[in-house]
Amino acid sequence: MIHSRSLFTRTVAAKDSAVVPVLFALQRIQALREKPTARSTLHVDKGPLHSAASGTWQHPLSPALPVLDAQRREYSVSEAHAYCERLLRARSDSFDLPLATARLPRSVQPHILAIYAFVRAADDFADEPTYAGQRQFALQQWEHELFRTFHGEANHPIFVALRDTIERFDLPVTPFSDLLSAFRMELSPPHFATFDALRVYCRHRSEPLGQLVLRLFGYGDVQRQRYAADMALSFQLTTFLQDLSLDLQRGRLYIPQEDLEHFDLKCEALQALLGAREDSPSTRDAATVRSFRELLRFQTARARSFYERGRPLLGRIENDLGIELSLTFQSGLALLDKIDALGDGLLRTRPTLGKAERARVAARALGTRMPRILRRPKPRDAGG
Numbered sequence: 001m002i003h004s005r006s007l008f009t010r011t012v013a014a015k016d017s018a019v020v021p022v023l024f025a026l027q028r029i030q031a032l033r034e035k036p037t038a039r040s041t042l043h044v045d046k047g048p049l050h051s052a053a054s055g056t057w058q059h060p061l062s063p064a065l066p067v068l069d070a071q072r073r074e075y076s077v078s079e080a081h082a083y084c085e086r087l088l089r090a091r092s093d094s095f096d097l098p099l100a101t102a103r104l105p106r107s108v109q110p111h112i113l114a115i116y117a118f119v120r121a122a123d124d125f126a127d128e129p130t131y132a133g134q135r136q137f138a139l140q141q142w143e144h145e146l147f148r149t150f151h152g153e154a155n156h157p158i159f160v161a162l163r164d165t166i167e168r169f170d171l172p173v174t175p176f177s178d179l180l181s182a183f184r185m186e187l188s189p190p191h192f193a194t195f196d197a198l199r200v201y202c203r204h205r206s207e208p209l210g211q212l213v214l215r216l217f218g219y220g221d222v223q224r225q226r227y228a229a230d231m232a233l234s235f236q237l238t239t240f241l242q243d244l245s246l247d248l249q250r251g252r253l254y255i256p257q258e259d260l261e262h263f264d265l266k267c268e269a270l271q272a273l274l275g276a277r278e279d280s281p282s283t284r285d286a287a288t289v290r291s292f293r294e295l296l297r298f299q300t301a302r303a304r305s306f307y308e309r310g311r312p313l314l315g316r317i318e319n320d321l322g323i324e325l326s327l328t329f330q331s332g333l334a335l336l337d338k339i340d341a342l343g344d345g346l347l348r349t350r351p352t353l354g355k356a357e358r359a360r361v362a363a364r365a366l367g368t369r370m371p372r373i374l375r376r377p378k379p380r381d382a383g384g
Contacts (some may be wrong), residue, residue, distance in 0.1 A: 050249065051366035066130065068119045068141055072155040080160035081110040087158075104320055111169065114161040115212055118146075119179055122157060126183040135187055143180050146173070168214055175208030195256045195302075199233070206236035217321045224316055231329070238302040238332045240337050241296075245347050250273050255299065263295040274347045284344070289321030293343045298338045307333060325374050326365035334361050 069089075102110065125138035126130050126222070149159040149166065150173050165171065182204035192198040210232035211225055219225075240254035241248070247254060253267055260266060269288045307329065317325055331353065338351045353361065 025225055026073070032200045051087070067124065067158070068138060070156055074155065075157050075160040077160065077164045080157045082159035082166070084113045085110070087117050088113060104324065109212050110161070111165040111216055112213070112343060114158070114165045115209075117158045118162055118176065119209070122180055122183050126186045126331065134182075139180055139183055143177065146176055146180070165216075169213055170325065171212060175211050178204040178208045189251050190254060191257070194256070195258070198254065198256050202233050202236050203229075206232045213321070214317075217317075217319065219317065219321075224313060227310050227316070228314035229310075230306050231325075234303050234306035234310055235328065237299070237306065238335055238339075241299055241303070242335060242351060242369055245274060246350060248347070255295070257296060259298065263291045264297070265291050265295060273344055291345045292347075296343065296346065300340050300355060303336055304333070323365065325369050328359065330364045330368075365367045 009210060017112065064321070071082075125135055125142060131138050145154070145156055145159050148154060149163045152163070154160045154163045179362055182201060185201055185204065190201070192201065207229045210228040214220065214224060214228050219228075244255075249269060253270070265288070267286070270292070273284065273288060275294060313328070314322070314326060314329060334357055335351060335352055338353070338357070339346055
């Protein structure tokens with residue numbers, strides 16, 4: 001538990017990496033890869049084979065699939081949770097979540113990591129070159145393992161850990177299956193004609209994570225879940241803008257077509273700006289730059305509106321999750337400010353918060369939480 005301003009500030013602002021609140025870390029599951037990866041699905045007539053001896057699933061035309069081929073046996077709960085943590089720490093792009101969970105109660109940390117391991121693996125199936133040509137198969141088997149887990153039949157280490165989390169916190173299956181649906185959506189280049197279509201994707205991609213985290217802390221009521229859905233959407237919209245240059249390089253665009261048309265832009269124009277040098281006006285069309293900046297202002301305003309829709313959640317969450325939520329909220333708003341300031345420079349860089357900005361975020365988050373921290377009842381002395 002964090003009970004002092006100095007401890008809170010050291011915990012949050014003294015890191016070399018960006019502020020990584022756990023809820024934002026969960027939103028950052030999609031890895032930031034330097035090169036695009038080809039996406040393809042498996043089109044074969046023969047189905048998967050299940051080996052009763054090993055308990056693993058293998059497609060007759062597939063090489064070994066690392067996570068799917070983990071040894072099946074009776075794992076203890078501690079072994080399974082340790083596997084999840086080792087898996088995540090071994091991933092250079094997954095360091096942020098274990099770091100973030102260190103600020104949460106020990107009773108919750110392994111369960112956050114179990115959920116993250118489940119999602120991390122599914123994301124790899126949808127993105128990693130290892131699974132090219134086998135993505136549908138891998139996601140299908142992961143869903144099969146999920147349903148087996150809800151029937152108490154888990155023997156894969158990730159799902160043994162997940163079963164412990166599901167049973168301990170009475171988690172429903174829907175958020176997990178929604179996440180897998182989102183990864184299936186990503187097997188084709190994303191194209192969203194309207195914001196409503198983008199919201200459908202976000203309902204599967206980001207809202208389930210917020211639901212699950214709240215449930216780990218005992219917040220399963222409809223009102224908090226509704227506010228959490230809006231806040232999860234605001235985090236996701238911020239991440240889409242933060243990663244805009246990287247996504248365009250991968251052939252992805254998470255801005256609705258109707259918004260591009262409203263501001264008289266085409267995806268090809270964004271691609272042209274992506275390669276244009278800031279110090280070379282001849283390579284940057286002035287009208288396109290102006291339209292993009294207008295589009296960007298609209299996108300950040302929309303994201304801020306969902307932060308405001310979700311803001312009531314801040315006053316309805318106690319304990320250390322409230323601190324994490326405040327950090328996430330303030331980090332997102334600070335990133336939107338930075339994105340706005342970049343203008344078309346957003347197409348040439350991926351913005352992050354610097355050390356001074358992280359300190360300001362910590363101070364703002366502390367300012368909103370300090371009255372609640374001070375009102376916490378102090379533990380009585382043993383002799384009192």
